[in-house]
Amino acid sequence: MAGAKALVAQSLTPDGIKVVERDIPTAIPGTAVVRVLAAAIGPGHGYLATHEVPGFSFPVPSVYGSNAVGRVVSVGSDAVSIKEGQLVAIDPFTTARDDSNAEIIVGLMDSGEKKAQKLARDTWRDGCWQSHAVVPLENTVPLDEDVLVGKHGYTVEELSIILRFGVAYGAISNVDIKAGETVIVGPATGQFSGAVVEIVSALGARVIALGRNQATLATLQSKIPRVETVVVTGDVEKDAQSIQAFGQADAFIDCTPHTVHSQPSHIQSAVLSLRKRGRIGLMGAMFANISLPYSYMILNSLQVKAKWMYTREEIRRLVKMIEVGTLKIGKEAGHRVYGKFKLEEYEKAFEAAHTHSGWGALVVFTP
């Protein structure tokens, strides 16, 4: 029968990946089948799909790809709202229905914990780098096509940024950012961290964006309202003074990447710049440990909260912000689609995604 195809990782090795013909699945209760229109490729995803990487547990054979926009082609009999033909974002953050502690990111990683591994291995193996994805019904996020495509003129490739924004919004909601507040974001120039800057600004707060690169920070400042910038020198006290020049901040959202293996200086500089009862939100996937100015935090009653991904409610609220127009995406926002690739072009696609790794960059499969 066939009619569908998938980029299958048969082993996590450079030559373990290939395009395979498949039958188009039909949705059973609890699922939707989505025709994938644009599936995002993150800067490190090509490497992760072809190499064993500690910390990224992932069953094989399976289909990689953790984020897409597509059109529903069939729904299980228990669907009461999602309909065939509807445009949706595929949310990969999946929770076991009988145990909310077992969470996986379908098409990217499980946590390595036993129950999460079972969920990924036995049922939700396959992500979005395929023409037809079987998705848990509750992980189809409805998109108002008339508004997003019709009114705002966004393309499906541009809409594939929704998941990235969802992650950023999860971290922001976690520390309850409000209009009028001043929020330090550091680093601020990557794909997820830049999204944090955009959403904090869209919520009506002011951002103090930290980074090492003056030119990249200047680009953010030119595109996003209410952004101040501080170039991090590595001198904790000096950088804290530069941040404090904008007044005391209400919150700090840390976005340190996993490639950082020792304490980055900006964390202390940012924490020392918070007001009493300020909030610290951790969202970076850094594997290294950090030290914090303990007595300053106690004397100032600072709160620390970490966040992995987002809640189902948060990703839907984020979509509303884009639909209403509070949060802009696409060309107008400074985002750019650097490449659209067929599944067969995966080598070129991985290279493009790796090259275009900064704020607002998108590379997608259009299977």
Ligand SMILES: NC(=O)c1ccc[n+]([C@@H]2O[C@H](COP(=O)([O-])OP(=O)(O)OC[C@H]3O[C@@H](n4cnc5c(N)ncnc54)[C@H](OP(=O)(O)O)[C@@H]3O)[C@@H](O)[C@H]2O)c1
């Ligand atoms: N919590 C979650 O659920 C979740 C989900 C997805 C991703 N994440 C994590 O969110 C974090 C932010 O993502 P991202 O896409 O913005 O990260 P990224 O692009 O990998 O890095 C962000 C910025 O970090 C700075 N940087 C890189 N190496 C550095 C170093 N050695 N010292 C200091 N700064 C350095 C760079 O900025 P400059 O060159 O401008 O300084 C870079 O633009 C990552 O850790 C990611 O894994 C978390």
